[in-house]
Amino acid sequence: MTASERMSRPSPAREAPHRGIPPVSGSYPANPPQSDAAVDEVVAHAVRVGYQVIGENIRQGRAAADRLTAGDYGVSDVPGELTQLGLRLLQLTREMSSTAFDLVGAVFRDPTLQNAIRGSRSAPQAQPEPARPAAGGDVPLTCNIRGNRRAVGEPSTLRHPEQATSLTIAGLISPNPVLPPLKNVSFSGSPDGRGIAANIVVPDDQPAGTYSGVVCDGLTHKPLGTLTVQVMP
Amino acid sequence: MTHDWPELATRRNTPSIVPALLREYGEATRRTVEYYLASDRPAPYLHDLLTDYPRRGGKMMRPCICIANARAFGARMEDAVHSAAAVEILHNALLIHDDIQDESEVRRGLPTLHALHGVPLAINAGDAMLLLAMRPLLANISTLGSHVSMRIMEETQAMARETAEGQALELGWRDGNRTDITEADYLTMVLKKTSWMATIWPAQIGLLIGSQGMADPGSVVRFGFFLGAAFQIQDDLLNLIADRSYGKELNGDLFEAKRTLMLIHARETCTEDERRTLDAFLTLQRRDRTQDKVRWLADLMDRQGSVDYARTVAGALAGAAEHEFEVAYGHLPPSPDKDFIVGLIPWVFERT
Numbered sequence: 001m002t003a004s005e006r007m008s009r010p011s012p013a014r015e016a017p018h019r020g021i022p023p024v025s026g027s028y029p030a031n032p033p034q035s036d037a038a039v040d041e042v043v044a045h046a047v048r049v050g051y052q053v054i055g056e057n058i059r060q061g062r063a064a065a066d067r068l069t070a071g072d073y074g075v076s077d078v079p080g081e082l083t084q085l086g087l088r089l090l091q092l093t094r095e096m097s098s099t100a101f102d103l104v105g106a107v108f109r110d111p112t113l114q115n116a117i118r119g120s121r122s123a124p125q126a127q128p129e130p131a132r133p134a135a136g137g138d139v140p141l142t143c144n145i146r147g148n149r150r151a152v153g154e155p156s157t158l159r160h161p162e163q164a165t166s167l168t169i170a171g172l173i174s175p176n177p178v179l180p181p182l183k184n185v186s187f188s189g190s191p192d193g194r195g196i197a198a199n200i201v202v203p204d205d206q207p208a209g210t211y212s213g214v215v216c217d218g219l220t221h222k223p224l225g226t227l228t229v230q231v232m233p
Numbered sequence: 234m235t236h237d238w239p240e241l242a243t244r245r246n247t248p249s250i251v252p253a254l255l256r257e258y259g260e261a262t263r264r265t266v267e268y269y270l271a272s273d274r275p276a277p278y279l280h281d282l283l284t285d286y287p288r289r290g291g292k293m294m295r296p297c298i299c300i301a302n303a304r305a306f307g308a309r310m311e312d313a314v315h316s317a318a319a320v321e322i323l324h325n326a327l328l329i330h331d332d333i334q335d336e337s338e339v340r341r342g343l344p345t346l347h348a349l350h351g352v353p354l355a356i357n358a359g360d361a362m363l364l365l366a367m368r369p370l371l372a373n374i375s376t377l378g379s380h381v382s383m384r385i386m387e388e389t390q391a392m393a394r395e396t397a398e399g400q401a402l403e404l405g406w407r408d409g410n411r412t413d414i415t416e417a418d419y420l421t422m423v424l425k426k427t428s429w430m431a432t433i434w435p436a437q438i439g440l441l442i443g444s445q446g447m448a449d450p451g452s453v454v455r456f457g458f459f460l461g462a463a464f465q466i467q468d469d470l471l472n473l474i475a476d477r478s479y480g481k482e483l484n485g486d487l488f489e490a491k492r493t494l495m496l497i498h499a500r501e502t503c504t505e506d507e508r509r510t511l512d513a514f515l516t517l518q519r520r521d522r523t524q525d526k527v528r529w530l531a532d533l534m535d536r537q538g539s540v541d542y543a544r545t546v547a548g549a550l551a552g553a554a555e556h557e558f559e560v561a562y563g564h565l566p567p568s569p570d571k572d573f574i575v576g577l578i579p580w581v582f583e584r585t
Contacts, residue, residue, distance in 0.1 A: 047549050053424055056421075
């Protein structure tokens with residue numbers, strides 16, 4: 001930026017420093033300003049009170065941030081006058097752990113899932129971009145069984161992918177090679193927002209038995225975990 | 234009564250980039266708001282209420298601050314337009330609830346939502362919009378990544394707390410008939426109730442998007458506070474002096490006994506007799522505050538120079554906003570969006 005482009009504040013109208021700035025306790029001149037000096041006094045007072053107010057708010061914010069970091073901040077700290085808005089957003093944010101956010105973000109990059117989430121409409125101007133690498137750690141994997149057959153999925157966990165990716169699985173296979181595999185398996189964010197849900201369609205004629213498969217990173221093809229379902233007789 | 238104001242932002246003309254980007258970014262935001270408020274199935278007694286306030290227009294200052302900040306920090310408009318839509322939807326949701334709490338009758342030139350449909354349905358629509366505003370913020374996960382999205386949610390939570398506290402202050406002062414409110418109290422309420430949601434939060438979201446989460450959202454708080462405070466005082470002034478194009482009830486703030494800077498100043502500077510009359514006025518229910526009584530209060534403010542006083546304070550805070558703009562944005566390269574952001578300071582005083 002050149003010197004001519006710089007913004008500069010106008011020269012003050014006063015010719016000498018002010019010595020009589022009113023206190024910031026909230027009182028101000030009893031009469032409205034009528035001269036340049038009186039106007040300057042009001043201006044100085046207003047700006048001073050403004051900085052005092054914002055300074056105090058920032059101090060309180062830092063104290064709250066310190067408490068948040070210490071982990072002792074809860075709904076009980078919220079003043080009683082707060083409207084439902086604050087409470088709802090607090091609850092919503094609490095339910096979204098950063099781990100879930102990272103993994104759901106990775107899953108949402110799957111174009112098939114994105115289309116499913118958006119339904120028949122496409123979001124205006126949404127342009128997916130490369131995401132940050134996700135943090136490490138395991139993520140809960142739950143099963144969502146669809147169909148008329150009774151089946152139970154075994155809860156497990158997935159390793160965090162190294163970067164934003166989609167999840168793949170070749171199918172769920174029985175140790176008994178004569179039994180057909182379960183091929184209709186897809187992934188989505190779990191309804192509680194805390195991990196991944198595997199959506200498994202069990203055909204009506206699927207033989208009873210235990211079926212397992214390896215969940216892989218769609219980009220690197222590295223295994224992230226195992227999915228197991230038991231189809232009841 | 235008139236006097237010379239200091240040479241502050243109030244004297245400058247609004248640069249042409251301000252109305253131009255308000256139109257461009259505002260239109261993009263409106264389209265996105267429509268998308269997120271659309272319903273896949275019939276929603277009687279709800280859908281029309283959700284889209285009522287957004288379709289009435291509005292200046293779109295808040296979402297445009299979001300997009301302009303994002304672009305000034307290096308993002309594209311499409312990176313920020315979903316968040317801008319969330320800003321606008323949340324703003325309209327709170328307008329619905331504010332109008333009910335204030336018993337307001339006119340919004341953007343038409344009857345308020347609760348006046349048209351009743352309080353229960355209006356509250357329901359406001360509730361729905363509060364939660365629907367989360368949709369575009371969640372959509373950020375797929376476009377901005379989880380880190381930036383999470384940071385935006387954190388700032389949204391902080392804004393929600395500040396805004397609710399500010400609204401509680403204003404309602405509490407009025408319901409408790411507090412007459413000992415100082416200028417510092419007033420500015421604290423304005424910071425929380427107005428600045429945080431109108432200017433600070435949208436700027437913070439844009440900053441996070443543009444910097445991909447690397448910049449400190451705290452760096453725009455002071456600028457946002459002073460801009461928002463000047464905006465609110467000017468809004469209060471317009472309520473007293475504007476014509477019908479203003480879009481709200483003329484003197485509505487006086488009927489509601491809102492603790493404005495003019496009211497605080499008038500009460501501080503009037504005679505003992507006048508103060509007794511004023512305090513009696515403040516204790517009345519809204520329906521008992523007649524036109525004659527409101528006219529008396531408006532005259533008192535005029536006699537005491539309270540309107541000029543508030544104008545001067547607003548100009549002073551605008552000057553502080555200019556200073557803080559340089560602190561927060563001075564390091565960024567020149568751009569139309571940067572010009573827009575600083576151009577909002579004189580624009581605040583030119584809007585009607």
